[in-house]
Amino acid sequence: MSGRRTGEPVEPEEPVQPGRPGAADRDAQFRAFYRELRVDDQRAFYEAREREYDRAHHQSILVRNTLLLLSALLGVAGQFSTGTGRAACGVAAAVLAALAGAVTAFEALIGFAQLRKLYGDTAGNLRAAALDWQAAGPGAGVEERVERIERIFRTENGRWGQLMLQRQEGTPPDAGPDTGPNTGPNTGPDTGPAAPERS
Numbered sequence: 001m002s003g004r005r006t007g008e009p010v011e012p013e014e015p016v017q018p019g020r021p022g023a024a025d026r027d028a029q030f031r032a033f034y035r036e037l038r039v040d041d042q043r044a045f046y047e048a049r050e051r052e053y054d055r056a057h058h059q060s061i062l063v064r065n066t067l068l069l070l071s072a073l074l075g076v077a078g079q080f081s082t083g084t085g086r087a088a089c090g091v092a093a094a095v096l097a098a099l100a101g102a103v104t105a106f107e108a109l110i111g112f113a114q115l116r117k118l119y120g121d122t123a124g125n126l127r128a129a130a131l132d133w134q135a136a137g138p139g140a141g142v143e144e145r146v147e148r149i150e151r152i153f154r155t156e157n158g159r160w161g162q163l164m165l166q167r168q169e170g171t172p173p174d175a176g177p178d179t180g181p182n183t184g185p186n187t188g189p190d191t192g193p194a195a196p197e198r199s
Contacts, residue, residue: 031133031142039130039149046123050116057112060103067100111163118159125152 071093078089129149136145 027142034146035130035133039126039133042153043123043126043130046119046126049119050123053112053116053119056110057107057116060107060112064100064103064107067096067103071096071100114163118156118163122152122156 074089074093074096078086078093081089126149129145129152132148133145136142
């Protein structure tokens with residue numbers, strides 16, 4: 001039994017505006033999911049690739065310099081040897097120098113430095129876009145900020161195309177200038193120019 005007496009007038013309840021809270025919740029969920037699954041996830045991917053190619057670049061330099069140093073040492077040692085020892089040192093020095101040249105050619109073919117820059121530029125753009133996304137309040141130009149992030153991926157895809165054309169023409173690969181935001185995750189083959197989106 002309620003405390004209201006029979007015949008007492010019932011005060012009308014305040015009407016609830018339909019859709020308002022639900023729309024706000026959906027907007028907040030979209031912003032959270034978009035940042036987590038599109039921005040943060042892709043940024044982590046590009047940062048990992050940047051670190052990977054940075055390590056590969058430095059490792060190739062280390063291997064090349066080590067081979068050249070050993071080749072030089074063997075060349076010097078051959079000067080103090082006679083007969084078979086001098087010949088062996090000369091052959092070994094030549095082999096090591098050839099290997100150093102092969103490492104240099106492989107590094108230039110893959111373009112570790114250029115790929116590191118490409119992934120690094122995209123990761124940097126995504127970091128800046130994530131800060132802007134976080135600073136924006138609810139409903140503050142969501143479409144504009146989504147377009148900015150998607151443009152980051154589109155620009156990155158275009159730079160893969162430029163890299164492919166440069167390799168086809170036989171010119172040194174160049175990651176190109178940092179043109180700002182691009183869109184669409186790109187996981188193209190590490191040694192090739194095409195970069196299809198990552199699922």
